[in-house]
């Protein structure tokens with residue numbers, strides 16, 4: 001009996017200790033650690049709007065809060081920072097270009113100051129950077145552990161295997177395929193115009209075209225499977241990024257169980273489709289060693305097989321994640337650069353004529369699009385840069401400090417674990433960096449300088465910076481030039497009265513209502 005009572009007492013003691021331990025861990029995780037981090041950031045001179053527990057500043061970050069900023073009129077059409085990030089615009093007015101805000105219990109150091117960014121990033125290698133853990137869970141079904149999200153030595157390995165696939169020599173072999181696919185889209189446009197429908201939502205068509213191109217150039221995937229992956233990825237994007245998901249709020253993921261399950265399910269279906277493509281390609285390579293397909297997957301397989309002699313090769317799982325990353329990162333951003341460009345050219349007929357003349361001149365001898373022809377399209381390059389400045393498809397870059405970061409030679413430290421939110425849209429629209437014509441569409445600012453005359457080299461960052469700069473930027477430039485050449489040779493563009501200008505963030509910077517243009521055949 002005594003023994004029995006003793007065991008119950010011991011059991012109660014154990015349960016009590018475990019409960020106490022869990023409670024202490026919870027309080028430390030949810031309250032003490034964030035408070036310590038806040039104090040440390042303040043000691044280092046970083047402060048900002050007061051966070052509340054457990055939401056941080058999330059409730060002050062609603063998109064609808066545009067009351068303090070009038071919607072841009074014709075003269076300030078491109079002054080979009082206040083529209084897409086009204087909360088950051090408001091906080092910048094109070095705290096300047098560097099401040100701390102909180103997503104739940106996660107601190108974010110907001111940066112819209114290129115000199116400070118230069119000091120923060122000096123000497124940090126690509127592999128040393130972290131990506132915010134708090135976003136990793138959300139974005140996993142979309143990018144998995146692909147190059148965009150992977151860290152440390154794994155990042156070095158992936159980047160090493162992938163980079164050669166994006167060499168100019170390889171990209172030039174894809175021009176024909178890009179041309180063929182785009183011509184099909186233009187045929188559809190011609191038929192629509194002939195049938196009397198001159199108004200077209202070009203964003204929708206250009207995005208589908210870019211998805212088909214990336215599906216074919218990345219993994220030689222057929223149209224039917226490409227469409228399936230495309231539709232599932234779009235559905236997943238809408239599911240994950242349309243709603244406010246209380247990012248950073250402890251345990252909030254339990255509020256979105258259905259959404260997370262649906263996203264996971266879509267992710268699994270995409271993985272299965274891509275995995276089948278990769279396995280069949282691996283089999284083909286084994287049965288015919290001489291056979292090498294020159295799309296990105298073929299080159300990655302070759303690269304990963306050769307390097308497997310010295311290092312480990314990329315597994316099918318890793319290749320699936322890379323394909324998803326290319327597919328999503330590669331079609332949406334390029335399509336947006338093209339869509340915003342078509343809008344700008346419709347709004348600025350002088351630039352539309354200038355580019356059309358440049359295209360006609362460059363292609364007059366044979367009419368063919370070759371790498372040599374594309375390299376002669378200088379003014380088109382300026383227009384691309386100006387569009388990426390005003391409507392950067394990637395509106396921000398995020399980092400997480402994996403170690404304490406000492407700023408310059410001073411005593412200021414960004415503590416390990418701090419997330420960073422680099423506001424690219426703010427820097428691209430800052431009159432202090434670009435001058436009084438900052439909100440005007442003036443591609444000629446890039447005529448003499450690749451930084452467009454920006455007063456600081458790190459003030460223009462459409463493709464990111466440092467070792468983690470966009471691996472696909474040359475693919476974008478090639479595709480952009482091919483598609484734009486073909487459109488300009490066939491159609492005159494003007495803006496439809498139905499078009500409503502509403503740039504919006506849904507991971508990328510998108511036109512919320514599509515882009516309706518009136519097309520006239522030339």
Ligand code: HEM
Nearest residue numbers: 147148326329330333334337394463464468470471472476
């Ligand atoms: C207009 C077109 C594009 C824009 C604006 C863009 C923008 C960016 C930016 C800002 C980054 C840096 C992200 C960071 O540091 O966290 C990045 C990285 C990346 N981009 Fe792009 N991108 C474009 C096109 C593409 C294309 C066509 C592909 C692939 C087919 C691609 C694949 C990637 C990958 C894999 C990374 C991660 C690189 C790394 O971390 O090593 N991007 N991109």
